[in-house]
Amino acid sequence: MKPLLTIFFALALTFSACSGGDSQQETQEEETQEQGLSDFELEHGIGPITARLDISDDIDDDLRVRGQEIFEMKCEMCHNMEGRMVGPALGDVADRRSPEYIMNMILNPGGMAKNHPEGEKLVQEYMSVMPFQNVSEEDARALVEYLRDYNMNN
Amino acid sequence: MNKNNNKRLRGILLGAGFVALAAFLFTGCPSEQRMLDSGDAAQKVYVAPGDHDEFYGFFSGGYSGQLSVWGLPSARMLKVIPVFSQDPETAYGYSEETKPLFNTSYGFIPWDDSHHPHISQTDGNADGRWIFINANNTPRIARIDLETFQTKEILELPNTGGNHASSYVTSNTEYVIGATRFSIPYEKDLDVPIDSYSDEFRGSLSFIEVDQETGMMEVDFQIVVPPYNYDLGRAGKGISSDWVFFTTYNTEEAHTMLEVNASRNDKDFIAAVNWKKAAELVRDGHGKTMDAEYYHNHYNGKKQGYAVSEVKNEVTVLDTREIDENFIYYLPTPKSPHGVDVDPTGEYIVGGGKLATVIPVHSFSNMLEAIENDDIDDYIDGIPVLNYDATIAGEVENPGLGPLHTEFDGKGYAYTSVYISSEIVKWSLETFEVVDRIDSYYSIGHLMITGGDTVDPDAQYMVGLTKTAKDRYLPTGPKQNHPAQLYDISGDKMELLLDFPTIGEPHYAQSIKADKIVDQIAKIYEMEENDHPDALLRMTENRVERRGNDVHIYMGATRSHFRPDNIEGVKLGDDVYVHLTNMEQEWDVVHGIAIKGSQSTELLVPPGQTKTIKWTPTRTGIYPFYCTAFCSALHQEMQGYIRVSGPDSNVELTWSTNE
Numbered sequence: 001m002k003p004l005l006t007i008f009f010a011l012a013l014t015f016s017a018c019s020g021g022d023s024q025q026e027t028q029e030e031e032t033q034e035q036g037l038s039d040f041e042l043e044h045g046i047g048p049i050t051a052r053l054d055i056s057d058d059i060d061d062d063l064r065v066r067g068q069e070i071f072e073m074k075c076e077m078c079h080n081m082e083g084r085m086v087g088p089a090l091g092d093v094a095d096r097r098s099p100e101y102i103m104n105m106i107l108n109p110g111g112m113a114k115n116h117p118e119g120e121k122l123v124q125e126y127m128s129v130m131p132f133q134n135v136s137e138e139d140a141r142a143l144v145e146y147l148r149d150y151n152m153n154n
Numbered sequence: 155m156n157k158n159n160n161k162r163l164r165g166i167l168l169g170a171g172f173v174a175l176a177a178f179l180f181t182g183c184p185s186e187q188r189m190l191d192s193g194d195a196a197q198k199v200y201v202a203p204g205d206h207d208e209f210y211g212f213f214s215g216g217y218s219g220q221l222s223v224w225g226l227p228s229a230r231m232l233k234v235i236p237v238f239s240q241d242p243e244t245a246y247g248y249s250e251e252t253k254p255l256f257n258t259s260y261g262f263i264p265w266d267d268s269h270h271p272h273i274s275q276t277d278g279n280a281d282g283r284w285i286f287i288n289a290n291n292t293p294r295i296a297r298i299d300l301e302t303f304q305t306k307e308i309l310e311l312p313n314t315g316g317n318h319a320s321s322y323v324t325s326n327t328e329y330v331i332g333a334t335r336f337s338i339p340y341e342k343d344l345d346v347p348i349d350s351y352s353d354e355f356r357g358s359l360s361f362i363e364v365d366q367e368t369g370m371m372e373v374d375f376q377i378v379v380p381p382y383n384y385d386l387g388r389a390g391k392g393i394s395s396d397w398v399f400f401t402t403y404n405t406e407e408a409h410t411m412l413e414v415n416a417s418r419n420d421k422d423f424i425a426a427v428n429w430k431k432a433a434e435l436v437r438d439g440h441g442k443t444m445d446a447e448y449y450h451n452h453y454n455g456k457k458q459g460y461a462v463s464e465v466k467n468e469v470t471v472l473d474t475r476e477i478d479e480n481f482i483y484y485l486p487t488p489k490s491p492h493g494v495d496v497d498p499t500g501e502y503i504v505g506g507g508k509l510a511t512v513i514p515v516h517s518f519s520n521m522l523e524a525i526e527n528d529d530i531d532d533y534i535d536g537i538p539v540l541n542y543d544a545t546i547a548g549e550v551e552n553p554g555l556g557p558l559h560t561e562f563d564g565k566g567y568a569y570t571s572v573y574i575s576s577e578i579v580k581w582s583l584e585t586f587e588v589v590d591r592i593d594s595y596y597s598i599g600h601l602m603i604t605g606g607d608t609v610d611p612d613a614q615y616m617v618g619l620t621k622t623a624k625d626r627y628l629p630t631g632p633k634q635n636h637p638a639q640l641y642d643i644s645g646d647k648m649e650l651l652l653d654f655p656t657i658g659e660p661h662y663a664q665s666i667k668a669d670k671i672v673d674q675i676a677k678i679y680e681m682e683e684n685d686h687p688d689a690l691l692r693m694t695e696n697r698v699e700r701r702g703n704d705v706h707i708y709m710g711a712t713r714s715h716f717r718p719d720n721i722e723g724v725k726l727g728d729d730v731y732v733h734l735t736n737m738e739q740e741w742d743v744v745h746g747i748a749i750k751g752s753q754s755t756e757l758l759v760p761p762g763q764t765k766t767i768k769w770t771p772t773r774t775g776i777y778p779f780y781c782t783a784f785c786s787a788l789h790q791e792m793q794g795y796i797r798v799s800g801p802d803s804n805v806e807l808t809w810s811t812n813e
Contacts, residue, residue: 072694073691073693073737076692077693077712078713086712086715127787128713128786128787131743134678134739134740
């Protein structure tokens with residue numbers, strides 16, 4: 001755990017530092033290699049989603065409705081839209097994370113907690129690993145739609 | 155040496171009779187232990203951490219009422235499936251969903267004696283859809299599905315006293331069979347003197363039809379037979395698939411001190427029943443309808459829900475005294491036979507005579523020929539008694555004392571457990587001669603070969619289920635757990651590999667290759683398929699409802715909290731129903747709930763399942779509740795409070811989380 005923690009702190013510093021200089025760019029690349037993650041994985045998470053998806057700016061209403069159903073059944077026990085619960089507030093998650101990242105987090109929470117710097121950070125903060133809730137890829141996509149819609153309208 | 159030894163023992167048996175037998179039982183002890191070099195034995199049973207066993211073994215729990223599941227060859231216990239006895243660990247028989255499974259015509263019966271498990275079959279092979287097991291005491295048969303390893307259904311049998319010859323299935327699970335061990339007056343609640351036994355008492359053989367889609371059982375018909383004790387049964391296979399066989403003892407019709415009084419006749423019988431013909435007779439209206447009262451308890455949800463009890467009021471019977479056509483025959487069999495076992499080809503029907511000096515082997519083809527030739531010695535209540543010499547294929551000489559049960563390896567050999575001389579004998583189905591014998595520790599009852607009682611056994615391992623452990627393990631007071639012993643039967647000689655303690659008193663056991671069922675086994679209860687009427691399917695619907703004096707709490711559990719976790723407004727005099735849904739969908743992550751002062755048990759809820767417990771508070775005050783399963787790092791924090799006020803209190807019913 002210790003080496004991981006070191007990496008995590010290093011990365012946390014990297015991400016919180018302001019953009020710029022070559023030296024910082026180098027550090028990030030070095031850490032990325034150590035972690036063995038690609039740029040895509042760093043930004044969009046580790047899991048079954050390995051490429052950008054074609055997602056329109058408009059909300060697909062059918063997907064949103066399905067997403068809300070799944071959310072209420074499988075997510076709401078631990079997540080509020082506003083305010084921390086067992087896990088972080090999700091009202092603005094569509095702002096903070098890419099759709100691909102959200103889907104990978106839903107579909108591969110164990111892997112994210114273990115191998116992704118942001119996942120590790122969440123475990124440190126919330127003291128529990130998000131469970132896989134038996135959500136299909138299709139339903140994860142629907143959840144994204146619900147979260148995007150919520151983010152836009154609240 | 156063994157042969158001489160046995161000749162001597164046989165002399166004792168014949169000379170001094172039963173008293174000497176009993177004396178031997180208490181003094182006799184196996185002399186030597188033959189096992190593989192212990193290093194080799196260890197290697198054969200070693201399954202490395204994280205690796206899986208090759209077989210699932212299902213062992214009956216006997217007087218524990220349950221069914222235990224073992225990995226073989228490691229003999230690691232994988233699970234205890236509660237069936238006929240309440241189980242506080244899982245709330246089985248305590249939860250509102252499962253309590254109806256224990257309803258019988260005698261009331262709520264929370265215990266039984268579970269004897270013989272049998273896996274459902276297709277074409278004579280174990281197919282792993284369901285496993286059935288009988289309750290011996292208050293006669294019942296249960297069905298467990300092998301997707302969730304959960305008891306789904308319990309059916310009571312009418313006209314039955316001691317459902318011992320059960321729960322064997324026919325080759326395609328058309329029927330599960332049962333039979334009465336004790337003959338009893340078969341008219342419902344008939345109050346007669348016991349010494350009217352021969353006039354008023356009858357035996358019954360039960361044929362329980364199985365719905366091939368749902369597995370649901372139904373008593374199709376019973377055959378009313380002479381008042382003997384019907385002990386064990388087996389379905390035929392292959393050429394004899396249309397037949398089932400039952401052993402009888404007490405053809406003397408004794409009703410007291412059977413130990414002596416039912417041991418007089420030189421031969422008792424194996425009853426051979428052509429079930430296909432019997433079923434046809436029923437379809438053609440030859441049965442008669444009798445009053446009866448028996449319960450059929452089953453889950454009403456496809457996936458989840460509450461078990462319900464249906465009460466049946468009649469049963470169709472075929473009385474051999476009233477039907478001209480023959481569909482049942484008696485095969486004379488020496489002497490107080492216990493087990494009846496059919497070899498993988500379906501040709502040989504092997505009796506195990508508790509007091510017999512040989513193992514009698516009947517031939518199915520000889521039997522058909524004897525029927526054809528009218529080779530009949532006698533008729534008893536309309537049942538033809540076939541000639542012994544006409545049906546018998548051979549007698550195994552010198553099998554040891556008290557042969558009970560036989561299994562087969564599919565390679566031409568049979569293995570018979572021998573109770574009094576504590577050994578297993580291996581004999582040839584060609585020559586009917588003993589080819590090997592090995593000691594068992596001590597007093598073996600049933601035995602099981604992996605894939606046994608199918609048309610295609612996996613002749614790798616054999617398990618002996620013995621009755622006393624004595625010095626085999628570290629002592630645990632005057633009572634030891636019953637042992638099982640694992641043998642390697644892949645070679646010419648049987649070799650002992652391992653001893654291990656079991657639960658209750660295993661009678662029969664069954665096993666199936668793990669890869670036959672492993673892919674069908676559920677990892678979670680899918681929330682989207684949760685059809686429990688009191689499931690909490692939306693977190694926002696967590697709530698408390700009052701209906702008169704009943705308070706219903708709809709609660710969700712996930713790592714690491716309950717919703718709601720603060721409840722007020724319950725009053726003394728209320729019955730509180732906690733419906734707990736585990737909202738998680740991760741394999742093996744369970745949550746529980748225990749409430750201080752509850753007279754019942756905890757609930758333990760697997761992922762995606764809903765369970766309900768009823769609690770009647772007895773005092774006012776604050777009642778903490780907590781999760782009984784260590785579910786996460788913050789497991790200790792998974793708790794809450796219920797406030798119970800006086801009966802006239804005006805505390806409003808409220809519930810909350812995080813407020």
